[in-house]
Amino acid sequence: xxxxxxxxxxxxxxxxxxxxxxxxxxxxxxxxxxxxxxxxxxxxxxxxxxxxxxxxxxxxxxxxxxxxxxxxxxxxxxxxxxxxxxxxxxxxxxxxxxxxxxxxxxxxxxxxxxxxxxxxxxxxxxxxxxxxxxx
Numbered sequence: 001x002x003x004x005x006x007x008x009x010x011x012x013x014x015x016x017x018x019x020x021x022x023x024x025x026x027x028x029x030x031x032x033x034x035x036x037x038x039x040x041x042x043x044x045x046x047x048x049x050x051x052x053x054x055x056x057x058x059x060x061x062x063x064x065x066x067x068x069x070x071x072x073x074x075x076x077x078x079x080x081x082x083x084x085x086x087x088x089x090x091x092x093x094x095x096x097x098x099x100x101x102x103x104x105x106x107x108x109x110x111x112x113x114x115x116x117x118x119x120x121x122x123x124x125x126x127x128x129x130x131x132x133x134x135x
Contacts, residue, residue, distance in 0.1 A: 024082025
């Protein structure tokens with residue numbers, strides 16, 4: 001389980017930033033990421049091309065340590081300048097489902113790792129809370 005390792009904080013940062021960059025700023029459809037490496041190669045080529053041609057975009061990230069009953073929580077607030085998405089329509093498929101998609105895997109990972117996830121505004125803003133490992 002990701003939460004057991006000390007690297008889970010990095011995984012959360014990466015996932016939040018990557019979602020903001022890929023979907024908010026670059027407007028890449030998750031459907032480009034399929035099961036095999038050829039599809040992922042197409043995705044990474046498209047990502048690199050869009051980054052090379054990017055004229056503007058902004059991602060803001062704010063971090064805050066908060067006290068909790070079990071020690072401390074990290075509050076991560078990330079906002080991008082993209083158009084957002086309809087987070088009320090999120091449907092995440094169970095990992096064991098025969099209809100499992102690559103789309104939504106990042107959100108599923110965040111749900112399993114973070115104590116809470118909150119989408120704000122038009123969906124271009126997300127706040128997560130995660131328990132910090134004991135020092």
